[in-house]
Amino acid sequence: MSLLSQILTILLNGLQQGAIYVLLAVGLSIILGTLKFVNFAHGALYLLGAYLGLFITTEVQLTNGMLPEWGITTFGLGLGFLAALLIVPLVTFVVGIVMERFVAKPFYDRPDTDQILVTFGLAVIFQEALRALIGGDSQSLPQPAWASGPIALPIIGNFPRWRLGVIVITALLVLFVYALVEYTDFGLIVRAGTMDSEMVRLLGIRLDRPYLVVFGIGAALAGIAGVVGGPLANVNPNIGTEQLVPAFLTVVIGGVGKIEGAVLAGLLLGTLQVLLIQTGFAAWNRVGIYVLAAVILLVRPQGLLGSEVDVE
Amino acid sequence: MTVLQTDGLTKRFGGLTAVDEVDMSIDKGEGVSLIGPNGAGKSTFINLVTRRLEPSEGDIQFNEQSILGLDPHEVVQRGMSKSFQTASIFPDLSVEENAIIAALAAEHGSFRFNFLRHRNAYPEVTRVADEVLESVGLYEQRNATAKNLDYGNKRRLEIGIALAAEPDMLLMDEPTAGMSPEETESTVELIKEVKEELDLTFLLVEHDMEIVFDISDRIVVLNRGQVIAQGTPAEVQDDPAVQDAYLGGAEE
Amino acid sequence: MSDEPSDATAAAEISEEAGLDGRLEAIQDSELAVVGIAVVGVLLFPLVFNNLLNGYTQLATLVLVWGIFALGFDILLGYTGLLSFGHALFWGGAAYAAGIFSASVSGQPVLVILFGTLIAVLLAWIIGFLSLRRGGIYFAILTLTFGQMAFYLSSSPLAFLTNGENGFTSVSIAPLFGVLDLHGSLGGPLAMLPGNTLYLFVGAVTVLTIALANRILNSPYGIVFKAIRENESRAEFVGLDVWRYKLMAFIISALFAGISGSLFAIEGNYVPLSSLYWTTSGEVVIMTVLGGVGSLFGPLFGAAVYLYIEFIVSGMDVVGPFWHLILGLVFVVVVVLFPDGIWGGVTAIRDYIGGERR
Numbered sequence A: 001m002s003l004l005s006q007i008l009t010i011l012l013n014g015l016q017q018g019a020i021y022v023l024l025a026v027g028l029s030i031i032l033g034t035l036k037f038v039n040f041a042h043g044a045l046y047l048l049g050a051y052l053g054l055f056i057t058t059e060v061q062l063t064n065g066m067l068p069e070w071g072i073t074t075f076g077l078g079l080g081f082l083a084a085l086l087i088v089p090l091v092t093f094v095v096g097i098v099m100e101r102f103v104a105k106p107f108y109d110r111p112d113t114d115q116i117l118v119t120f121g122l123a124v125i126f127q128e129a130l131r132a133l134i135g136g137d138s139q140s141l142p143q144p145a146w147a148s149g150p151i152a153l154p155i156i157g158n159f160p161r162w163r164l165g166v167i168v169i170t171a172l173l174v175l176f177v178y179a180l181v182e183y184t185d186f187g188l189i190v191r192a193g194t195m196d197s198e199m200v201r202l203l204g205i206r207l208d209r210p211y212l213v214v215f216g217i218g219a220a221l222a223g224i225a226g227v228v229g230g231p232l233a234n235v236n237p238n239i240g241t242e243q244l245v246p247a248f249l250t251v252v253i254g255g256v257g258k259i260e261g262a263v264l265a266g267l268l269l270g271t272l273q274v275l276l277i278q279t280g281f282a283a284w285n286r287v288g289i290y291v292l293a294a295v296i297l298l299v300r301p302q303g304l305l306g307s308e309v310d311v312e
Numbered sequence B: 001m002t003v004l005q006t007d008g009l010t011k012r013f014g015g016l017t018a019v020d021e022v023d024m025s026i027d028k029g030e031g032v033s034l035i036g037p038n039g040a041g042k043s044t045f046i047n048l049v050t051r052r053l054e055p056s057e058g059d060i061q062f063n064e065q066s067i068l069g070l071d072p073h074e075v076v077q078r079g080m081s082k083s084f085q086t087a088s089i090f091p092d093l094s095v096e097e098n099a100i101i102a103a104l105a106a107e108h109g110s111f112r113f114n115f116l117r118h119r120n121a122y123p124e125v126t127r128v129a130d131e132v133l134e135s136v137g138l139y140e141q142r143n144a145t146a147k148n149l150d151y152g153n154k155r156r157l158e159i160g161i162a163l164a165a166e167p168d169m170l171l172m173d174e175p176t177a178g179m180s181p182e183e184t185e186s187t188v189e190l191i192k193e194v195k196e197e198l199d200l201t202f203l204l205v206e207h208d209m210e211i212v213f214d215i216s217d218r219i220v221v222l223n224r225g226q227v228i229a230q231g232t233p234a235e236v237q238d239d240p241a242v243q244d245a246y247l248g249g250a251e252e
Numbered sequence C: 001m002s003d004e005p006s007d008a009t010a011a012a013e014i015s016e017e018a019g020l021d022g023r024l025e026a027i028q029d030s031e032l033a034v035v036g037i038a039v040v041g042v043l044l045f046p047l048v049f050n051n052l053l054n055g056y057t058q059l060a061t062l063v064l065v066w067g068i069f070a071l072g073f074d075i076l077l078g079y080t081g082l083l084s085f086g087h088a089l090f091w092g093g094a095a096y097a098a099g100i101f102s103a104s105v106s107g108q109p110v111l112v113i114l115f116g117t118l119i120a121v122l123l124a125w126i127i128g129f130l131s132l133r134r135g136g137i138y139f140a141i142l143t144l145t146f147g148q149m150a151f152y153l154s155s156s157p158l159a160f161l162t163n164g165e166n167g168f169t170s171v172s173i174a175p176l177f178g179v180l181d182l183h184g185s186l187g188g189p190l191a192m193l194p195g196n197t198l199y200l201f202v203g204a205v206t207v208l209t210i211a212l213a214n215r216i217l218n219s220p221y222g223i224v225f226k227a228i229r230e231n232e233s234r235a236e237f238v239g240l241d242v243w244r245y246k247l248m249a250f251i252i253s254a255l256f257a258g259i260s261g262s263l264f265a266i267e268g269n270y271v272p273l274s275s276l277y278w279t280t281s282g283e284v285v286i287m288t289v290l291g292g293v294g295s296l297f298g299p300l301f302g303a304a305v306y307l308y309i310e311f312i313v314s315g316m317d318v319v320g321p322f323w324h325l326i327l328g329l330v331f332v333v334v335v336v337l338f339p340d341g342i343w344g345g346v347t348a349i350r351d352y353i354g355g356e357r358r
Helices: A003-035 A042-057 A081-107 A112-134 A161-183 A185-202 A208-232 A239-254 A259-278 A282-299 B042-049 B072-077 B095-108 B123-135 B151-164 B181-198 B209-215 B233-238 B240-251 C004-014 C020-052 C057-079 C088-104 C109-131 C137-155 C188-192 C197-217 C220-230 C232-237 C242-268 C278-291 C298-311 C320-337 C341-354
Strands: A150-153 A157-160 B002-013 B016-027 B031-035 B057-062 B080-083 B169-173 B201-205 B218-223 B226-231
Touching (some): A003 A042, A003 A208, A003 A239, A042 A208, A112 A239, A112 C137, A112 C320, A150 A161, A161 A185, A161 A259, A185 A208, A208 A239, A239 A282, A239 C278, A259 A282, B002 B042, B002 B201, B031 B042, B042 B169, B042 B201, B095 B123, B095 C220, B151 B169, B181 B201, B209 B233, B218 B240, B226 B233, B226 B240, B233 B240, C020 C057, C057 C242, C057 C278, C088 C109, C088 C137, C088 C242, C088 C278, C109 C137, C197 C220, C232 C242, C278 C298, C278 C320, C278 C341
Parallel strands (some): B031 B201, B080 B169, B169 B201
Antiparallel strands (some): A150 A157, B002 B016, B002 B057, B218 B226
């Protein structure tokens, strides 16, 4: 392998590793930036996405939990991966809207700590309810047949087709959200709300509807992240909270409310992890991202692309 | 002696210059009001002076020393106190505790390493707090929870908190905003009383011209970030530039 | 504490305020009363817990250990209004430090606790400095981040110290002051006391920490912390260095976490890797909120309820498998409807009953 192909492989793997962080972080970031709402249940939406994906794609044999005790031993629709990819974002979008209305909204005027506490509590409830119903075993979400196996890329050589798929899907989604926020009236309101929600309200613009949509989009992105990330690792009730922390890290490093920031930070974290693994420092790969985060936050408390005004 | 002096104080937000080369000075014992139409830069000016905002250019001197580079709490410790636009109190604590917090900061400075000392080892703190409550007429209600006070008394408490620091200068940001006429009147009386009693220097930001003309020694008029006039209430009242600014402001 | 009476007399002499004398006495009485309640509570707890509630002494010990953790956490969350999701770092960090110290330096329980606590305080100094640079929501996220960093550090790069995934198994505790084996049984008249040696040792430390917490909350810090919680910008504008007081609240809470974590290592003779995992931080959050934020005794109740559900309810038929779910539900209900927690409910009832007298 030439040096160039090695570097490109690391970058591509980093891109893939970071892609999941980016999908989660973009949603978290726009919700945090626009609504000033800290969603500790964002990981639970990822978890929901992964399990929905699992049950839509295949039929799963259940051995633990309440469902088999109630006589349900196989569960799932078996509609295939593409169906999951289409249905999950719709479902999680609706879940996001419901969350905004019934969870987030009543807490906008309460202290930040209460928002964190209630979303944390809901995440625990969802995760544990899931565990109680179907047990805590790891399931595997199969890769779609049309995207399994390797693909031959120039210079790099063989690269797992699905990993490339994750990168492409992420890129398309992020571009879509970016365009939505940058170039539409909806986006204008969202961006203005990010800067000064009081002023937007004074101008007579109702923020209820845009807020709903922002929350819905964030949730849908988390749901898709669960589906596309599912085949890359095991699916079990803990994956939501496990993904939440690096996702938060991505948001804070990139700068709250900044989509470009989330992308940059996600790629940075992903590449660093892959670099550490492939250069013989695998033991340090998870530590590395936290050290990087600590350094960046010391030098730039507002994050890489965050503006100083947000720091207060 | 000059208590507060700004030299060429400027604050730009992007392309907008909110405060534009303002030179202002306040002498000891003087009561100065800052007026001007909405968006004239009054709030920005206050935020600069209290060090909530970093100026783009210019210098701020308090008691003849530059306060640039200080944190807000350090400025307070130098003797500049502020009463807020809304009743900014500690709502779930008692009236007396509200005053004690302010007295603690005044007596102990911004920070002390004394978490193993019982509060009753500091009787002077309670004494200052009680004196302050006496002077704003809230001593009788000292055991009430602050949020249960009526609005006028909350504002009195708010002023009391600011006075507990025994300030060399008191900044008051619309102290009568949202008050009933009776509450307004009693607050104005309170300010007058305190000014006389303590020989208080103050800078008042206020919309109610009646109050401004009533209690100010001098008035400074700000428009579009610049000082367009200043002088005694009578002088300012007759200044054509001031009338222009207010009429122009109303048209916008 | 020894200089307190002379201070108080001096205070009374300086002040001409009528009634201040009486108030001083009341405060000192209440400090003694708090310690008295703590002693009685610690002695009665295993009797009630073991005989009426299906508990057992080892679990009662664990309740006190976690209770100390929650007690300190409440100084940060309940009094100062700062929500940390990284306190596992101080608790687990102290547990590891205590364990390693016992294995390689000295197993003397008092020294082990002092060392573990010292490490927790030092860690809190650094992490607090970094996390408090940004206010509000960032604080929870940053503390969570640093906590996870410590977890992954211990799981593999520092495995030569921590024994990685297997947890630290070489904890070796010497008899207290060279004579009293903490894991042994008491002889003589002391055997009449409830619980066992370890319980009484942890109980004694618990009483000390309650007295310490009570003193801190009655010091100027107590009222400054509340001021920061109620209105941070106002606290800044009366001239308080809010940032440094927040850092102190953080360090003080870590001090309690350190004492608790060290006791945990002593109690179990073992430090699991999960002691650093963020769920540990989550557990202390739940305990504190369940018990009642902003009260001295509430968090101890929260610890008891949490561990009771985790260890006793989980063994029951039907509801047993759902213990974690039950905790989650109870937690959310408390957050939404009863911000003052269980202790808030208890005081409300007490005030209701006592109300007729007033």
